[in-house]
Amino acid sequence: MEWQYSRVDHLQPGACCLFCSRPLKSLKGIVISDGTREAYAGPNCAKKHLGAPEERLLDVARLAMLVVSDGDPLDEPPPVPAGDPAPQSGPEAIGGKASVARAPLPPLDSVVQYLRLRYEVMNGFKFQRSALLTEAYSSLQSGDLDETLRKRVAGTMRSAQANRTVFSERNIKHCIGLNFWIQEALNNTPKERASFLEAMASTLHSRWSLSRGQLEAINKWGANLRRRVHGFPHLDVGIFDGVIAPDFMLQKTKRDSKPGDGA
Secondary structure (H helix, E strand, O other): OOOEEEEEEEOOOOOEEOOOOOEOOOOEEEEEEOOOOEEEEOHHHHHHHHOOOOOOOOEOHHHHHHHEOOOOOOOOOOOOOOOOOOOEOOHHHHHOOOOOOOOOOOOHHHHHHHHHHHHHHOOOOOOOOOHHHHHHHHHHHHOOOOHHHHHHHHHHHHHHHHHOEOOOHHHHHHHHHHHHHHHHHHHOOOHHHOHHHHHHHHHHHHHOOOOHHHHHHHHHHHHHHOOOOOOOOOEOOOOOOOOEOOHHHHHHHHHHOOOOOOO
């Protein structure tokens, strides 16, 4: 398979253009794929060798900004909303809401983006795949997404959004954005001091959310990291407020958890 455009993403240290071997010095760049491998390409080389992209590239790098706080890191944190801000669980949390008019199904481009985020960006997250999504992603990879599968995935997305589960499009974008900053912190932290960050990454990967307390703790850690790494942000502690984790996820997490993992 020939090289094709994949997405725009953060560049790893030492990233070089596949075509000219020159180092890429920007913070984000073009990722290309041949179906099994991925590589980086500079914008000029990508256009020269692959032509202009037929559609707007998926920009994964911008998702990191979705979890950055708008406030000043020195400001007092906002009061916690009434009720439990941590992920909820149970049938009463999902099925106990008053019925409302159903939203329309997400459009095709949202379905495609959702599948790509789940299968191309969320590697390392538990429950990343499902039978339906795998079938739909395979259909997408083979050419055009089957219409029946598109509607089924769109229905799943609509239900996740309406029920505010961790599998909603909004929440997976927050997971991806937060995971980037945790990995960035780990890359700049000595291994012997990284146990807290590793525990936070493990919890995020298994529960697809963190509590306000855990995010506040990461912000405190980040205060020290900012002395060494310019630009490490103050994270929005409310990004997972009201998000619902299904019982099967919490039960499996509890069985698999280790001391210090999660809260």
